[in-house]
Amino acid sequence: MANAYALGEAASRTTVQVDALFLFIGGVSLFFFLLVEGLLIYFAIKYRKQKGAEGVETPDIRGNFLLETVWILIPSIVVASFFYYGYIVFRDIRTPSPGATDIHAVSRQWLFEFRYPDGRSSINELRVPAGSPVKLILSSDDVIHSFYIPAYRLKQDMVPGQYTTLYLHPDKAGTYDILCAEYCGVAHSTMRAELIVMEPGAYAAWRETQAAPAGLSLAEQGKALVEKSGCLGCHALEGKEKIGPNLGQGFGRKVLLADGTSVTADEEYLRESIYDPKAKVVKGYPAVMPTFKGSLSPDDVGAIIAYLRSLSGDKEEDKKKEGEKAVEKEERRGKEAPSAQKGKALTETLGCLGCHSVDGSGRVGPSFQGLFGRQVELADGGKVTADEAYIRESIARPKAKVVKGFPDVMPDFEGKIPEEDLSAIIVYIKTLK
Numbered sequence: 001m002a003n004a005y006a007l008g009e010a011a012s013r014t015t016v017q018v019d020a021l022f023l024f025i026g027g028v029s030l031f032f033f034l035l036v037e038g039l040l041i042y043f044a045i046k047y048r049k050q051k052g053a054e055g056v057e058t059p060d061i062r063g064n065f066l067l068e069t070v071w072i073l074i075p076s077i078v079v080a081s082f083f084y085y086g087y088i089v090f091r092d093i094r095t096p097s098p099g100a101t102d103i104h105a106v107s108r109q110w111l112f113e114f115r116y117p118d119g120r121s122s123i124n125e126l127r128v129p130a131g132s133p134v135k136l137i138l139s140s141d142d143v144i145h146s147f148y149i150p151a152y153r154l155k156q157d158m159v160p161g162q163y164t165t166l167y168l169h170p171d172k173a174g175t176y177d178i179l180c181a182e183y184c185g186v187a188h189s190t191m192r193a194e195l196i197v198m199e200p201g202a203y204a205a206w207r208e209t210q211a212a213p214a215g216l217s218l219a220e221q222g223k224a225l226v227e228k229s230g231c232l233g234c235h236a237l238e239g240k241e242k243i244g245p246n247l248g249q250g251f252g253r254k255v256l257l258a259d260g261t262s263v264t265a266d267e268e269y270l271r272e273s274i275y276d277p278k279a280k281v282v283k284g285y286p287a288v289m290p291t292f293k294g295s296l297s298p299d300d301v302g303a304i305i306a307y308l309r310s311l312s313g314d315k316e317e318d319k320k321k322e323g324e325k326a327v328e329k330e331e332r333r334g335k336e337a338p339s340a341q342k343g344k345a346l347t348e349t350l351g352c353l354g355c356h357s358v359d360g361s362g363r364v365g366p367s368f369q370g371l372f373g374r375q376v377e378l379a380d381g382g383k384v385t386a387d388e389a390y391i392r393e394s395i396a397r398p399k400a401k402v403v404k405g406f407p408d409v410m411p412d413f414e415g416k417i418p419e420e421d422l423s424a425i426i427v428y429i430k431t432l433k
């Protein structure tokens with residue numbers, strides 16, 4: 001019944017609701033438009049001046065109480081009904097759905113990343129089973145983006161430093177477009193993703209085929225987060241200090257702040273310092289750390305704190321244990337030899353794929369496919385072979401040698417990617433023949 005309103009077959013109950021509202025407002029407006037314009041034309045013809053007729057003076061009408069009451073009341077009721085109906089639909093769309101699955105959606109110039117509760121994540125693809133409501137927790141890593149699913153008639157801003165939410169009711173299996181609906185830079189128009197709604201059975205089968213998220217402990221997850229989030233660009237673990245305090249022995253220590261007060265570096269202080277680094281700056285260090293609100297979820301922060309705690313624990317172990325740790329570390333490094341698979345994952349998490357395709361299609365930057373070993377023409381007219389040295393330089397300092405025909409917009413990654421990650425990315429690019 002309700003479906004009767006939907007323009008096309010309804011993908012979601014929100015589609016039906018919004019369409020019905022739209023048609024109601026459109027229909028009522030059209031009715032009054034035709035009524036008013038129709039009467040205008042009718043009267044203009046009926047009471048036009050007849051050819052050769054004498055001019056007749058318009059009668060002097062001073063008002064009609066009943067008529068005036070009616071033409072004030074009816075439009076007021078109509079307009080109030082627009083508001084009330086709109087409010088009901090809005091309230092329903094914004095009401096939390098019991099049992100909804102929380103999925104984080106993070107936007108970055110110029111892609112969407114989805115993070116699922118079981119630890120999986122995906123780029124530009126949101127896959128959900130039909131019939132189960134989803135709560136999307138939206139945030140942005142950089143500028144304001146807007147999360148828009150035309151088929152669901154839903155749109156919500158993604159704001160840096162703030163969570164916004166959107167409830168999805170994926171009622172019908174299918175693939176639907178997700179677009180960015182807020183101008184966010186050169187590649188705004190290519191910033192799109194897919195919502196893939198699968199039948200519950202098919203979804204369960206698909207999940208089986210996915211590699212289970214590695215069963216990492218909280219601290220191990222934190223270690224990975226610290227490495228991939230760029231913390232180590234400014235914080236050393238131990239030894240010679242970089243821009244910020246060392247992470248190794250920080251936990252639980254009393255620290256002196258720039259404003260002369262002191263604070264214990266406990267969980268709460270670390271959480272605050274990750275989300276709002278300028279709130280309590282340690283004395284003697286520049287207040288230059290960016291906020292990680294939006295890019296590190298509360299869960300991420302919990303894992304990082306667990307890792308920092310484990311680091312300070314290391315300090316108390318005796319030399320022998322430390323020696324064993326070093327051996328273990330060496331072994332782990334061996335295991336983490338640059339692999340194309342790791343490089344692939346890195347290009348996703350670092351956001352490279354927002355601007356570079358891997359299938360030869362042109363986006364903001366050159367495609368990674370067939371890049372390695374090719375001669376490329378530069379913006380300054382020179383030529384260079386895209387070998388390992390060139391790719392390395394272009395990641396560290398993209399502005400040094402810009403490829404002809406592409407805008408000079410890539411950010412600098414110098415010092416932000418650990419050496420082994422850089423090698424992995426290059427190994428990955430080499431595989432894209």
Ligand code: CUA
Pocket residue numbers: 107110144145146180181182183184185188189191
């Ligand atoms: Cu993101 Cu427009």
